[in-house]
Amino acid sequence: MKATPVGGVFAVEPMPVTEVVREASSQAWRIMYRSDGVHGTPIAVTGYLVVPRGARPEGGWPIIAWGHGTTGVGPDCALSRQPELGGYDSIIARFLRDGYAVVATDYAGLGLPGQLHNFLQKYTLARSMIDSVLAARNVSSEVGRQWFAAGHSEDGLPALGAGEIATRRAPQLQFQGVVPVAIGGGSSPAWIDAMLIARSESCPRCHHR
Template identity: 30%
Template sequence: MSVRLRLPAALLAATIAGAGFAALPAAATVSRGVTIPDFYTPPATLPAANGTLIRTEPLPLALSLPGLGSRLPGTATRIMYKSTDAGGGAVAVTGAYVEPAARWHGPGARPLVVLAPGTMGQGDQCSTSLALQKGLIIGTEDNQTTLSIGYEVLAMYRLLAKGIAVVQTDYAGLGATDRLHTYVNRLDEGHAVLDAARAAKALPDTSLTAQSVVGLYGYSQGGGAVASAAELQPSYAPDVRLKATYSGAPPANLAEVTAAIDGTELVGALGWAVNGFAQTEPGLRPLLDKYLSARGHDALRNLSTMCVGDALFGYAYQRSSAWTTTGQSLSQIIAAEPALKSFIGEQRIGTRKPAGVVRVATGVMDNLVPHAQARTMAADWCRRGGNVVYAPILLPNAISPLLNHFGPLLTDQGTAVDWLTNRLAGLPAISTCGILPIQP
Protein backbone atom coordinates (compact mmCIF):
# COMPACT_ATOMS: atom_id res chain seq x y z
CA MET A 1 0.00 0.00 0.00
CA SER A 2 1.35 3.42 -0.94
CA VAL A 3 0.44 6.22 1.45
CA ARG A 4 1.57 9.81 1.14
CA LEU A 5 4.16 10.81 3.72
CA ARG A 6 3.79 14.22 5.34
CA LEU A 7 6.73 15.49 7.38
CA PRO A 8 7.38 16.13 10.18
CA ALA A 9 5.60 12.86 10.84
CA ALA A 10 5.75 13.18 14.62
CA LEU A 11 3.98 16.52 14.51
CA LEU A 12 1.19 15.31 12.28
CA ALA A 13 0.74 12.12 14.27
CA ALA A 14 0.35 14.17 17.43
CA THR A 15 -2.04 16.55 15.71
CA ILE A 16 -4.30 14.07 13.94
CA ALA A 17 -5.02 10.91 15.87
CA GLY A 18 -4.53 7.71 13.99
CA ALA A 19 -3.00 9.28 10.90
CA GLY A 20 -1.03 6.14 10.21
CA PHE A 21 1.25 7.58 7.52
CA ALA A 22 3.98 5.10 6.55
CA ALA A 23 7.45 5.92 5.33
CA LEU A 24 8.01 5.48 1.61
CA PRO A 25 11.09 4.92 -0.50
CA ALA A 26 12.68 8.06 -1.89
CA ALA A 27 10.82 9.63 -4.83
CA ALA A 28 7.68 7.57 -4.20
CA THR A 29 5.32 10.08 -2.61
CA VAL A 30 1.73 9.16 -3.45
CA SER A 31 -1.42 11.00 -2.41
CA ARG A 32 -4.77 9.27 -3.00
CA GLY A 33 -3.37 7.33 -5.92
CA VAL A 34 -1.64 10.32 -7.54
CA THR A 35 2.14 10.10 -7.73
CA ILE A 36 3.75 13.41 -6.83
CA PRO A 37 6.74 14.10 -9.12
CA ASP A 38 10.20 14.01 -7.57
CA PHE A 39 10.49 17.74 -8.22
CA TYR A 40 8.17 18.50 -5.29
CA THR A 41 10.40 16.88 -2.65
CA PRO A 42 12.45 19.70 -1.04
CA PRO A 43 16.15 19.24 -0.38
CA ALA A 44 17.38 18.83 3.18
CA THR A 45 19.14 22.20 3.14
CA LEU A 46 17.55 25.40 1.87
CA PRO A 47 19.25 28.62 0.77
CA ALA A 48 19.34 31.58 3.12
CA ALA A 49 17.78 34.33 1.01
CA ASN A 50 14.02 34.52 0.54
CA GLY A 51 12.94 34.12 -3.07
CA THR A 52 16.06 32.17 -4.03
CA LEU A 53 15.39 29.55 -6.68
CA ILE A 54 16.02 26.02 -5.43
CA ARG A 55 15.28 24.19 -8.67
CA THR A 56 13.43 24.65 -11.95
CA GLU A 57 12.28 22.49 -14.85
CA PRO A 58 10.20 22.95 -18.01
CA LEU A 59 6.47 22.62 -17.33
CA PRO A 60 4.30 21.31 -20.19
CA LEU A 61 0.92 23.05 -20.07
CA ALA A 62 -2.21 20.93 -20.38
CA LEU A 63 -3.84 23.70 -22.44
CA SER A 64 -1.39 25.01 -25.02
CA LEU A 65 -1.78 25.92 -28.70
CA PRO A 66 0.67 26.47 -31.55
CA GLY A 67 1.45 30.12 -32.24
CA LEU A 68 3.65 32.18 -34.50
CA GLY A 69 7.14 31.75 -33.12
CA SER A 70 6.07 30.28 -29.76
CA ARG A 71 3.28 28.33 -28.17
CA LEU A 72 0.21 30.03 -26.75
CA PRO A 73 -0.31 31.30 -24.13
CA GLY A 74 3.40 31.00 -23.36
CA THR A 75 6.27 28.91 -22.07
CA ALA A 76 5.99 27.55 -18.54
CA THR A 77 8.63 26.70 -15.96
CA ARG A 78 7.98 24.79 -12.75
CA ILE A 79 9.80 26.40 -9.83
CA MET A 80 10.74 25.71 -6.24
CA TYR A 81 11.91 28.66 -4.17
CA LYS A 82 12.80 29.51 -0.59
CA SER A 83 10.41 31.37 1.68
CA THR A 84 9.89 31.89 5.41
CA ASP A 85 7.02 30.40 7.39
CA ALA A 86 5.04 32.02 10.19
CA GLY A 87 7.48 30.71 12.78
CA GLY A 88 10.48 32.24 11.04
CA GLY A 89 11.70 28.93 9.64
CA ALA A 90 12.90 28.26 6.12
CA VAL A 91 10.35 26.61 3.83
CA ALA A 92 10.47 25.40 0.23
CA VAL A 93 7.50 26.53 -1.89
CA THR A 94 6.63 25.36 -5.40
CA GLY A 95 4.82 27.13 -8.22
CA ALA A 96 5.03 27.97 -11.90
CA TYR A 97 6.19 30.88 -14.05
CA VAL A 98 4.73 31.47 -17.52
CA GLU A 99 6.53 33.67 -20.05
CA PRO A 100 3.81 35.10 -22.31
CA ALA A 101 3.82 34.59 -26.06
CA ALA A 102 1.89 37.88 -26.40
CA ARG A 103 3.65 41.22 -26.45
CA TRP A 104 3.23 43.76 -23.68
CA HIS A 105 1.72 46.86 -25.28
CA GLY A 106 1.92 49.09 -22.23
CA PRO A 107 4.76 51.46 -21.41
CA GLY A 108 8.00 50.24 -19.90
CA ALA A 109 9.19 46.73 -19.16
CA ARG A 110 6.87 43.74 -19.20
CA PRO A 111 5.10 43.57 -15.82
CA LEU A 112 4.74 40.55 -13.56
CA VAL A 113 1.63 39.35 -11.74
CA VAL A 114 1.76 36.90 -8.86
CA LEU A 115 -1.36 34.75 -8.98
CA ALA A 116 -2.39 33.37 -5.61
CA PRO A 117 -4.79 30.44 -6.14
CA GLY A 118 -8.16 30.07 -4.54
CA THR A 119 -8.91 27.05 -2.37
CA MET A 120 -7.54 23.87 -3.95
CA GLY A 121 -7.44 21.56 -0.92
CA GLN A 122 -4.69 20.15 1.31
CA GLY A 123 -3.37 17.11 -0.56
CA ASP A 124 -0.17 17.57 -2.53
CA GLN A 125 -1.95 16.41 -5.68
CA CYS A 126 -4.15 19.54 -5.44
CA SER A 127 -1.34 22.01 -6.20
CA THR A 128 -2.08 24.53 -8.94
CA SER A 129 1.26 23.99 -10.68
CA LEU A 130 0.46 20.28 -11.06
CA ALA A 131 -3.01 21.20 -12.35
CA LEU A 132 -1.45 23.44 -14.99
CA GLN A 133 0.33 20.38 -16.32
CA LYS A 134 -2.50 17.84 -16.03
CA GLY A 135 -5.64 20.00 -16.20
CA LEU A 136 -7.80 17.41 -14.47
CA ILE A 137 -6.31 15.29 -11.70
CA ILE A 138 -8.08 12.06 -10.80
CA GLY A 139 -6.76 9.37 -8.51
CA THR A 140 -7.92 6.45 -6.40
CA GLU A 141 -6.23 4.31 -3.78
CA ASP A 142 -7.57 2.03 -1.06
CA ASN A 143 -11.13 3.33 -1.49
CA GLN A 144 -9.86 6.93 -1.40
CA THR A 145 -10.56 8.99 -4.49
CA THR A 146 -9.46 12.48 -5.51
CA LEU A 147 -10.57 15.06 -8.05
CA SER A 148 -8.86 18.38 -8.71
CA ILE A 149 -9.50 20.86 -11.51
CA GLY A 150 -7.12 23.66 -12.46
CA TYR A 151 -9.76 26.40 -12.45
CA GLU A 152 -7.21 29.21 -12.00
CA VAL A 153 -6.11 28.71 -15.60
CA LEU A 154 -8.79 31.14 -16.81
CA ALA A 155 -7.47 34.11 -14.82
CA MET A 156 -3.89 33.20 -15.65
CA TYR A 157 -4.51 32.97 -19.40
CA ARG A 158 -6.43 36.26 -19.39
CA LEU A 159 -3.38 37.95 -17.90
CA LEU A 160 -0.99 36.21 -20.30
CA ALA A 161 -3.11 37.31 -23.29
CA LYS A 162 -2.40 40.91 -22.27
CA GLY A 163 1.34 40.29 -22.36
CA ILE A 164 1.71 40.14 -18.59
CA ALA A 165 4.11 37.56 -17.17
CA VAL A 166 2.53 35.38 -14.48
CA VAL A 167 4.07 33.49 -11.60
CA GLN A 168 1.77 31.29 -9.53
CA THR A 169 2.50 30.08 -6.02
CA ASP A 170 1.35 26.75 -4.61
CA TYR A 171 1.74 28.07 -1.03
CA ALA A 172 3.69 26.30 1.71
CA GLY A 173 3.05 22.56 1.81
CA LEU A 174 0.66 22.36 -1.13
CA GLY A 175 2.75 20.39 -3.59
CA ALA A 176 5.99 20.40 -1.60
CA THR A 177 5.88 17.10 0.27
CA ASP A 178 7.73 17.99 3.49
CA ARG A 179 4.82 19.48 5.43
CA LEU A 180 1.08 19.96 5.59
CA HIS A 181 -0.37 22.95 3.75
CA THR A 182 -1.00 25.76 6.24
CA TYR A 183 -4.34 26.78 4.75
CA VAL A 184 -5.29 30.49 5.22
CA ASN A 185 -2.25 31.22 7.38
CA ARG A 186 -1.70 34.96 6.92
CA LEU A 187 2.09 35.02 7.16
CA ASP A 188 2.82 31.78 5.30
CA GLU A 189 0.67 32.87 2.36
CA GLY A 190 1.78 36.49 2.25
CA HIS A 191 5.43 35.47 2.32
CA ALA A 192 4.91 32.83 -0.37
CA VAL A 193 3.30 35.43 -2.67
CA LEU A 194 6.06 38.00 -2.27
CA ASP A 195 8.85 35.44 -2.57
CA ALA A 196 7.26 34.11 -5.78
CA ALA A 197 7.81 37.55 -7.30
CA ARG A 198 11.45 37.45 -6.24
CA ALA A 199 11.87 33.95 -7.65
CA ALA A 200 10.36 34.93 -11.01
CA LYS A 201 12.70 37.90 -11.28
CA ALA A 202 15.64 35.54 -10.61
CA LEU A 203 14.77 33.18 -13.48
CA PRO A 204 17.21 33.34 -16.41
CA ASP A 205 16.15 33.95 -20.01
CA THR A 206 12.87 35.76 -19.33
CA SER A 207 11.70 39.15 -20.58
CA LEU A 208 11.42 40.50 -17.04
CA THR A 209 13.83 43.23 -16.01
CA ALA A 210 14.73 45.09 -12.85
CA GLN A 211 12.21 47.73 -13.95
CA SER A 212 9.30 45.28 -14.22
CA VAL A 213 6.57 46.33 -11.82
CA VAL A 214 4.60 43.73 -9.88
CA GLY A 215 0.88 43.18 -9.43
CA LEU A 216 -0.94 40.66 -7.24
CA TYR A 217 -4.10 38.75 -8.15
CA GLY A 218 -6.17 36.45 -5.95
CA TYR A 219 -9.72 35.42 -5.14
CA SER A 220 -11.03 33.66 -2.00
CA GLN A 221 -8.02 32.01 -0.33
CA GLY A 222 -5.96 33.83 -2.95
CA GLY A 223 -7.69 37.11 -2.11
CA GLY A 224 -6.58 36.74 1.49
CA ALA A 225 -3.06 35.75 0.46
CA VAL A 226 -2.52 38.81 -1.74
CA ALA A 227 -4.17 41.10 0.82
CA SER A 228 -1.70 39.82 3.40
CA ALA A 229 1.16 40.27 0.94
CA ALA A 230 0.15 43.89 0.28
CA GLU A 231 0.31 44.54 4.03
CA LEU A 232 3.63 42.72 4.48
CA GLN A 233 5.49 44.11 1.44
CA PRO A 234 6.94 47.24 3.12
CA SER A 235 8.58 45.25 5.92
CA TYR A 236 9.15 41.82 4.36
CA ALA A 237 9.90 42.54 0.71
CA PRO A 238 10.59 46.25 0.05
CA ASP A 239 12.60 45.18 -3.02
CA VAL A 240 9.42 43.87 -4.71
CA ARG A 241 8.09 46.76 -6.82
CA LEU A 242 4.45 46.27 -5.87
CA LYS A 243 2.18 48.49 -7.93
CA ALA A 244 -1.35 47.14 -7.50
CA THR A 245 -3.34 44.29 -5.97
CA TYR A 246 -6.68 42.70 -6.79
CA SER A 247 -8.11 41.03 -3.68
CA GLY A 248 -11.38 39.21 -4.35
CA ALA A 249 -13.54 37.81 -1.53
CA PRO A 250 -10.71 37.75 1.01
CA PRO A 251 -11.15 35.69 4.21
CA ALA A 252 -9.84 38.58 6.31
CA ASN A 253 -11.50 37.64 9.60
CA LEU A 254 -11.26 33.90 10.15
CA ALA A 255 -13.53 33.94 13.21
CA GLU A 256 -16.39 35.18 11.04
CA VAL A 257 -15.49 32.92 8.11
CA THR A 258 -15.35 29.86 10.37
CA ALA A 259 -18.87 30.51 11.63
CA ALA A 260 -20.23 31.18 8.14
CA ILE A 261 -18.70 28.21 6.35
CA ASP A 262 -19.87 25.63 8.90
CA GLY A 263 -22.69 23.49 7.51
CA THR A 264 -22.18 24.64 3.91
CA GLU A 265 -20.95 22.77 0.85
CA LEU A 266 -17.34 23.66 1.72
CA VAL A 267 -17.31 22.80 5.42
CA GLY A 268 -14.24 20.64 4.69
CA ALA A 269 -12.21 23.85 4.57
CA LEU A 270 -12.59 24.05 8.35
CA GLY A 271 -10.59 20.83 8.62
CA TRP A 272 -7.85 22.23 6.37
CA ALA A 273 -7.64 25.34 8.52
CA VAL A 274 -7.46 23.42 11.79
CA ASN A 275 -4.82 21.03 10.41
CA GLY A 276 -2.73 24.00 9.31
CA PHE A 277 -3.15 25.87 12.58
CA ALA A 278 -1.90 22.87 14.55
CA GLN A 279 1.16 22.58 12.33
CA THR A 280 2.00 26.27 12.75
CA GLU A 281 1.37 26.28 16.51
CA PRO A 282 1.97 22.87 18.14
CA GLY A 283 0.73 24.32 21.42
CA LEU A 284 -2.79 24.08 20.03
CA ARG A 285 -2.63 20.29 19.76
CA PRO A 286 -3.81 19.59 23.33
CA LEU A 287 -6.96 21.59 22.56
CA LEU A 288 -7.63 19.36 19.57
CA ASP A 289 -7.24 16.29 21.73
CA LYS A 290 -9.56 17.87 24.28
CA TYR A 291 -12.37 18.72 21.88
CA LEU A 292 -12.14 16.44 18.86
CA SER A 293 -14.04 13.17 18.93
CA ALA A 294 -12.86 10.07 17.08
CA ARG A 295 -15.07 11.16 14.20
CA GLY A 296 -13.45 14.59 14.26
CA HIS A 297 -9.93 13.14 14.23
CA ASP A 298 -10.92 10.92 11.31
CA ALA A 299 -12.33 13.89 9.42
CA LEU A 300 -9.16 15.95 9.87
CA ARG A 301 -6.96 13.04 8.87
CA ASN A 302 -9.05 12.34 5.79
CA LEU A 303 -9.29 15.98 4.77
CA SER A 304 -5.51 16.41 5.02
CA THR A 305 -5.15 14.55 1.70
CA MET A 306 -8.29 15.87 -0.02
CA CYS A 307 -8.85 18.39 -2.81
CA VAL A 308 -11.92 20.63 -3.15
CA GLY A 309 -13.82 18.09 -5.23
CA ASP A 310 -13.19 15.35 -2.67
CA ALA A 311 -14.34 17.54 0.23
CA LEU A 312 -17.52 18.55 -1.59
CA PHE A 313 -18.44 14.91 -2.17
CA GLY A 314 -17.36 13.70 1.26
CA TYR A 315 -18.34 16.43 3.72
CA ALA A 316 -20.82 18.88 2.16
CA TYR A 317 -23.41 20.26 4.61
CA GLN A 318 -21.93 18.53 7.66
CA ARG A 319 -21.56 20.58 10.83
CA SER A 320 -18.37 20.73 12.83
CA SER A 321 -20.39 20.11 16.01
CA ALA A 322 -20.54 16.49 14.84
CA TRP A 323 -16.75 16.34 15.12
CA THR A 324 -16.46 17.42 18.77
CA THR A 325 -16.86 15.66 22.10
CA THR A 326 -18.96 18.49 23.53
CA GLY A 327 -21.31 19.09 20.61
CA GLN A 328 -19.94 22.61 20.24
CA SER A 329 -19.08 23.98 16.81
CA LEU A 330 -15.51 24.96 15.99
CA SER A 331 -16.47 28.63 16.05
CA GLN A 332 -17.93 28.21 19.55
CA ILE A 333 -14.76 26.46 20.73
CA ILE A 334 -12.61 29.22 19.24
CA ALA A 335 -14.64 31.84 21.10
CA ALA A 336 -14.33 29.90 24.37
CA GLU A 337 -10.61 29.10 24.27
CA PRO A 338 -8.26 32.10 24.72
CA ALA A 339 -5.33 30.40 22.96
CA LEU A 340 -7.42 29.63 19.88
CA LYS A 341 -9.08 33.03 19.93
CA SER A 342 -5.69 34.73 20.10
CA PHE A 343 -4.24 32.62 17.29
CA ILE A 344 -7.22 33.33 15.04
CA GLY A 345 -7.01 37.02 15.91
CA GLU A 346 -3.41 37.11 14.73
CA GLN A 347 -4.58 35.96 11.30
CA ARG A 348 -6.77 39.02 10.78
CA ILE A 349 -6.04 41.10 7.69
CA GLY A 350 -6.74 44.83 7.68
CA THR A 351 -4.62 45.91 10.62
CA ARG A 352 -1.80 47.38 8.50
CA LYS A 353 -1.75 49.87 5.63
CA PRO A 354 -1.30 48.02 2.31
CA ALA A 355 1.32 48.98 -0.24
CA GLY A 356 0.23 50.25 -3.65
CA VAL A 357 -3.37 50.51 -4.75
CA VAL A 358 -5.75 47.67 -3.87
CA ARG A 359 -9.09 46.76 -5.44
CA VAL A 360 -11.21 44.85 -2.95
CA ALA A 361 -14.11 43.03 -4.62
CA THR A 362 -16.73 41.14 -2.67
CA GLY A 363 -20.13 39.74 -3.55
CA VAL A 364 -22.83 41.43 -1.51
CA MET A 365 -24.68 38.10 -1.27
CA ASP A 366 -21.55 36.10 -0.42
CA ASN A 367 -22.38 34.17 2.74
CA LEU A 368 -19.58 31.60 2.45
CA VAL A 369 -16.69 34.05 2.82
CA PRO A 370 -18.96 36.73 4.26
CA HIS A 371 -19.29 40.01 2.44
CA ALA A 372 -19.35 42.05 5.65
CA GLN A 373 -15.90 40.98 6.87
CA ALA A 374 -14.33 41.68 3.45
CA ARG A 375 -15.96 45.12 3.41
CA THR A 376 -14.60 45.73 6.92
CA MET A 377 -11.08 44.96 5.70
CA ALA A 378 -11.45 47.60 2.97
CA ALA A 379 -12.81 50.12 5.48
CA ASP A 380 -9.97 49.37 7.92
CA TRP A 381 -7.43 49.98 5.17
CA CYS A 382 -9.12 53.27 4.27
CA ARG A 383 -8.87 54.42 7.89
CA ARG A 384 -5.15 53.62 7.80
CA GLY A 385 -4.60 55.78 4.73
CA GLY A 386 -4.56 52.98 2.17
CA ASN A 387 -5.29 53.60 -1.50
CA VAL A 388 -8.39 51.40 -1.80
CA VAL A 389 -10.89 50.82 -4.59
CA TYR A 390 -13.82 49.03 -2.99
CA ALA A 391 -16.04 47.15 -5.46
CA PRO A 392 -19.21 45.48 -4.10
CA ILE A 393 -20.51 42.95 -6.63
CA LEU A 394 -24.30 42.94 -6.90
CA LEU A 395 -25.73 39.57 -7.85
CA PRO A 396 -29.01 37.88 -6.88
CA ASN A 397 -29.00 35.44 -4.00
CA ALA A 398 -28.32 32.01 -5.48
CA ILE A 399 -29.43 30.28 -2.23
CA SER A 400 -26.32 28.08 -2.33
CA PRO A 401 -23.46 29.65 -0.31
CA LEU A 402 -20.94 28.11 -2.72
CA LEU A 403 -22.62 29.73 -5.73
CA ASN A 404 -22.96 33.03 -3.87
CA HIS A 405 -19.20 32.90 -3.36
CA PHE A 406 -18.08 31.81 -6.81
CA GLY A 407 -20.57 33.87 -8.80
CA PRO A 408 -18.59 37.09 -8.30
CA LEU A 409 -15.36 35.29 -9.24
CA LEU A 410 -16.72 34.63 -12.72
CA THR A 411 -18.70 37.82 -13.30
CA ASP A 412 -15.97 40.17 -12.05
CA GLN A 413 -12.90 38.41 -13.40
CA GLY A 414 -12.67 40.27 -16.71
CA THR A 415 -13.13 43.62 -14.97
CA ALA A 416 -10.52 42.67 -12.36
CA VAL A 417 -7.93 41.68 -14.98
CA ASP A 418 -8.56 44.89 -16.96
CA TRP A 419 -8.27 46.98 -13.79
CA LEU A 420 -4.99 45.36 -12.81
CA THR A 421 -3.61 45.70 -16.35
CA ASN A 422 -4.37 49.43 -16.35
CA ARG A 423 -2.58 49.92 -13.05
CA LEU A 424 0.49 48.05 -14.32
CA ALA A 425 0.43 50.26 -17.40
CA GLY A 426 0.72 53.29 -15.14
CA LEU A 427 -2.85 54.55 -15.27
CA PRO A 428 -3.96 55.98 -11.91
CA ALA A 429 -6.86 54.63 -9.88
CA ILE A 430 -9.20 56.84 -7.90
CA SER A 431 -9.69 55.72 -4.32
CA THR A 432 -13.30 55.11 -3.31
CA CYS A 433 -12.64 55.43 0.42
CA GLY A 434 -14.67 58.63 0.46
CA ILE A 435 -17.84 56.92 -0.72
CA LEU A 436 -17.33 53.54 0.96
CA PRO A 437 -19.64 54.43 3.89
CA ILE A 438 -22.60 54.66 1.51
CA GLN A 439 -21.71 51.52 -0.47
CA PRO A 440 -23.26 48.15 0.39
Protein backbone atom coordinates (compact mmCIF):
# COMPACT_ATOMS: atom_id res chain seq x y z
CA MET A 1 0.00 0.00 0.00
CA LYS A 2 2.92 2.37 0.65
CA ALA A 3 3.73 2.34 -3.05
CA THR A 4 0.32 3.83 -3.84
CA PRO A 5 0.20 7.65 -3.64
CA VAL A 6 -2.45 9.32 -1.49
CA GLY A 7 -5.67 9.45 -3.46
CA GLY A 8 -4.65 6.41 -5.49
CA VAL A 9 -7.70 4.29 -6.26
CA PHE A 10 -7.89 0.62 -5.28
CA ALA A 11 -11.45 -0.13 -6.43
CA VAL A 12 -14.42 1.46 -8.20
CA GLU A 13 -17.94 0.08 -8.63
CA PRO A 14 -21.33 1.49 -9.66
CA MET A 15 -23.35 2.69 -6.69
CA PRO A 16 -27.15 2.54 -6.36
CA VAL A 17 -28.68 5.89 -5.31
CA THR A 18 -32.17 7.26 -4.80
CA GLU A 19 -34.24 8.76 -7.60
CA VAL A 20 -33.53 12.35 -6.54
CA VAL A 21 -29.77 11.74 -6.95
CA ARG A 22 -30.19 9.73 -10.18
CA GLU A 23 -32.13 12.59 -11.76
CA ALA A 24 -29.34 15.06 -10.97
CA SER A 25 -26.30 12.85 -11.73
CA SER A 26 -24.79 11.22 -14.77
CA GLN A 27 -22.81 8.63 -12.81
CA ALA A 28 -22.40 7.44 -9.22
CA TRP A 29 -19.59 5.24 -7.95
CA ARG A 30 -18.49 3.68 -4.70
CA ILE A 31 -14.73 4.07 -4.43
CA MET A 32 -11.83 2.81 -2.31
CA TYR A 33 -8.67 4.89 -2.16
CA ARG A 34 -5.39 5.38 -0.28
CA SER A 35 -5.13 7.80 2.63
CA ASP A 36 -3.17 7.97 5.92
CA GLY A 37 -4.39 6.87 9.34
CA VAL A 38 -3.91 8.28 12.84
CA HIS A 39 -0.15 7.68 12.93
CA GLY A 40 0.46 8.40 9.26
CA THR A 41 0.19 4.73 8.32
CA PRO A 42 -1.20 4.11 4.82
CA ILE A 43 -4.81 2.94 4.94
CA ALA A 44 -7.67 2.19 2.56
CA VAL A 45 -10.74 4.40 2.82
CA THR A 46 -14.10 4.05 1.08
CA GLY A 47 -16.50 6.72 -0.12
CA TYR A 48 -18.61 7.72 -3.10
CA LEU A 49 -18.42 10.03 -6.10
CA VAL A 50 -21.32 11.49 -8.09
CA VAL A 51 -21.00 13.65 -11.20
CA PRO A 52 -23.65 16.09 -12.50
CA ARG A 53 -25.65 15.67 -15.68
CA GLY A 54 -24.81 17.80 -18.68
CA ALA A 55 -21.69 19.00 -20.42
CA ARG A 56 -18.83 19.61 -18.05
CA PRO A 57 -17.51 23.18 -17.91
CA GLU A 58 -14.05 24.10 -19.16
CA GLY A 59 -11.55 22.75 -16.66
CA GLY A 60 -13.98 20.16 -15.32
CA TRP A 61 -16.71 20.19 -12.70
CA PRO A 62 -15.73 21.97 -9.47
CA ILE A 63 -16.02 19.50 -6.62
CA ILE A 64 -17.46 19.56 -3.14
CA ALA A 65 -15.81 17.18 -0.69
CA TRP A 66 -18.77 16.37 1.56
CA GLY A 67 -18.51 15.06 5.10
CA HIS A 68 -21.54 13.52 6.80
CA GLY A 69 -22.52 13.71 10.44
CA THR A 70 -21.94 10.90 12.92
CA THR A 71 -23.49 7.60 11.89
CA GLY A 72 -21.74 5.12 14.20
CA VAL A 73 -18.52 3.15 14.17
CA GLY A 74 -19.27 -0.11 12.30
CA PRO A 75 -18.77 -0.97 8.62
CA ASP A 76 -22.50 -0.78 7.83
CA CYS A 77 -22.54 2.83 9.01
CA ALA A 78 -20.66 3.91 5.88
CA LEU A 79 -22.98 6.06 3.79
CA SER A 80 -21.57 4.71 0.53
CA ARG A 81 -23.45 1.52 1.45
CA GLN A 82 -26.78 3.36 1.64
CA PRO A 83 -28.64 4.52 -1.50
CA GLU A 84 -30.29 7.35 0.46
CA LEU A 85 -26.82 8.51 1.63
CA GLY A 86 -27.91 8.61 5.23
CA GLY A 87 -30.71 11.03 4.45
CA TYR A 88 -28.40 13.50 2.73
CA ASP A 89 -29.56 12.56 -0.77
CA SER A 90 -31.57 15.78 -1.29
CA ILE A 91 -28.56 17.90 -0.27
CA ILE A 92 -26.26 15.98 -2.60
CA ALA A 93 -28.79 16.35 -5.44
CA ARG A 94 -28.89 20.12 -4.84
CA PHE A 95 -25.10 20.32 -5.10
CA LEU A 96 -25.27 18.38 -8.37
CA ARG A 97 -27.99 20.60 -9.82
CA ASP A 98 -25.90 23.64 -8.90
CA GLY A 99 -23.06 22.29 -11.02
CA TYR A 100 -20.77 20.56 -8.54
CA ALA A 101 -19.44 17.04 -8.53
CA VAL A 102 -19.59 15.55 -5.04
CA VAL A 103 -17.12 13.19 -3.41
CA ALA A 104 -17.84 11.96 0.11
CA THR A 105 -15.48 10.00 2.29
CA ASP A 106 -16.88 7.35 4.62
CA TYR A 107 -14.09 8.42 7.03
CA ALA A 108 -11.12 6.33 8.07
CA GLY A 109 -12.33 3.17 9.81
CA LEU A 110 -15.82 3.07 8.30
CA GLY A 111 -16.83 0.95 5.35
CA LEU A 112 -14.31 -1.86 5.76
CA PRO A 113 -14.74 -5.01 7.91
CA GLY A 114 -12.81 -5.33 11.15
CA GLN A 115 -12.04 -1.64 11.58
CA LEU A 116 -13.09 0.99 14.11
CA HIS A 117 -13.97 4.51 13.05
CA ASN A 118 -11.51 7.19 14.24
CA PHE A 119 -14.21 9.39 15.75
CA LEU A 120 -13.34 13.11 15.88
CA GLN A 121 -9.70 12.59 14.91
CA LYS A 122 -9.56 15.95 13.16
CA TYR A 123 -6.55 15.58 10.89
CA THR A 124 -7.02 11.87 10.15
CA LEU A 125 -10.51 12.65 8.89
CA ALA A 126 -9.28 15.79 7.13
CA ARG A 127 -6.74 13.71 5.23
CA SER A 128 -9.51 11.29 4.23
CA MET A 129 -11.48 14.26 2.88
CA ILE A 130 -8.62 15.84 0.94
CA ASP A 131 -7.47 12.51 -0.47
CA SER A 132 -11.02 11.78 -1.64
CA VAL A 133 -10.73 14.72 -4.03
CA LEU A 134 -7.50 13.32 -5.44
CA ALA A 135 -9.26 9.96 -5.80
CA ALA A 136 -12.22 11.57 -7.56
CA ARG A 137 -9.89 13.03 -10.19
CA ASN A 138 -8.33 9.60 -10.66
CA VAL A 139 -11.78 8.06 -11.20
CA SER A 140 -13.35 10.65 -13.51
CA SER A 141 -11.75 12.94 -16.08
CA GLU A 142 -14.80 15.20 -15.74
CA VAL A 143 -13.73 16.38 -12.28
CA GLY A 144 -11.74 19.62 -12.13
CA ARG A 145 -9.10 20.90 -9.70
CA GLN A 146 -11.21 23.52 -7.89
CA TRP A 147 -12.74 22.15 -4.69
CA PHE A 148 -14.50 23.06 -1.47
CA ALA A 149 -14.67 21.22 1.86
CA ALA A 150 -18.16 21.05 3.39
CA GLY A 151 -19.20 19.07 6.43
CA HIS A 152 -22.10 18.60 8.80
CA SER A 153 -21.88 17.83 12.52
CA GLU A 154 -18.92 15.47 13.06
CA ASP A 155 -17.36 16.40 9.75
CA GLY A 156 -17.64 20.12 10.34
CA LEU A 157 -14.47 19.65 12.41
CA PRO A 158 -12.33 17.81 9.81
CA ALA A 159 -13.65 20.20 7.16
CA LEU A 160 -11.95 22.95 9.15
CA GLY A 161 -8.88 20.71 9.43
CA ALA A 162 -8.90 20.26 5.67
CA GLY A 163 -8.84 24.03 5.34
CA GLU A 164 -5.69 24.13 7.46
CA ILE A 165 -3.71 21.50 5.54
CA ALA A 166 -5.29 21.39 2.06
CA THR A 167 -2.63 23.35 0.20
CA ARG A 168 0.18 21.35 1.82
CA ARG A 169 -1.48 17.99 1.39
CA ALA A 170 -2.59 18.48 -2.21
CA PRO A 171 -0.87 21.50 -3.79
CA GLN A 172 -1.89 20.29 -7.26
CA LEU A 173 -5.52 21.10 -6.43
CA GLN A 174 -7.13 24.54 -6.15
CA PHE A 175 -8.67 24.77 -2.69
CA GLN A 176 -11.48 27.36 -2.55
CA GLY A 177 -12.79 27.29 1.02
CA VAL A 178 -14.69 25.56 3.83
CA VAL A 179 -18.39 25.37 4.69
CA PRO A 180 -18.78 23.76 8.15
CA VAL A 181 -22.33 23.23 9.49
CA ALA A 182 -23.25 22.43 13.13
CA ILE A 183 -19.66 21.53 13.99
CA GLY A 184 -19.14 18.57 16.31
CA GLY A 185 -16.18 19.64 18.43
CA GLY A 186 -16.01 17.21 21.32
CA SER A 187 -17.58 14.31 23.18
CA SER A 188 -18.30 13.42 26.75
CA PRO A 189 -16.63 10.28 28.16
CA ALA A 190 -20.07 8.61 28.34
CA TRP A 191 -20.67 9.18 24.60
CA ILE A 192 -17.24 7.82 23.72
CA ASP A 193 -17.89 4.73 25.89
CA ALA A 194 -21.20 4.17 24.12
CA MET A 195 -19.53 4.30 20.72
CA LEU A 196 -16.85 1.83 21.77
CA ILE A 197 -19.49 -0.58 23.03
CA ALA A 198 -21.19 -0.30 19.65
CA ARG A 199 -18.10 -1.42 17.74
CA SER A 200 -19.22 -5.04 17.80
CA GLU A 201 -22.56 -4.18 16.21
CA SER A 202 -23.26 -3.40 12.59
CA CYS A 203 -25.18 -0.26 13.72
CA PRO A 204 -27.12 0.23 10.47
CA ARG A 205 -28.54 3.73 10.03
CA CYS A 206 -27.72 4.81 13.57
CA HIS A 207 -27.55 8.44 12.51
CA HIS A 208 -26.77 11.21 14.94
CA ARG A 209 -27.94 14.63 13.82
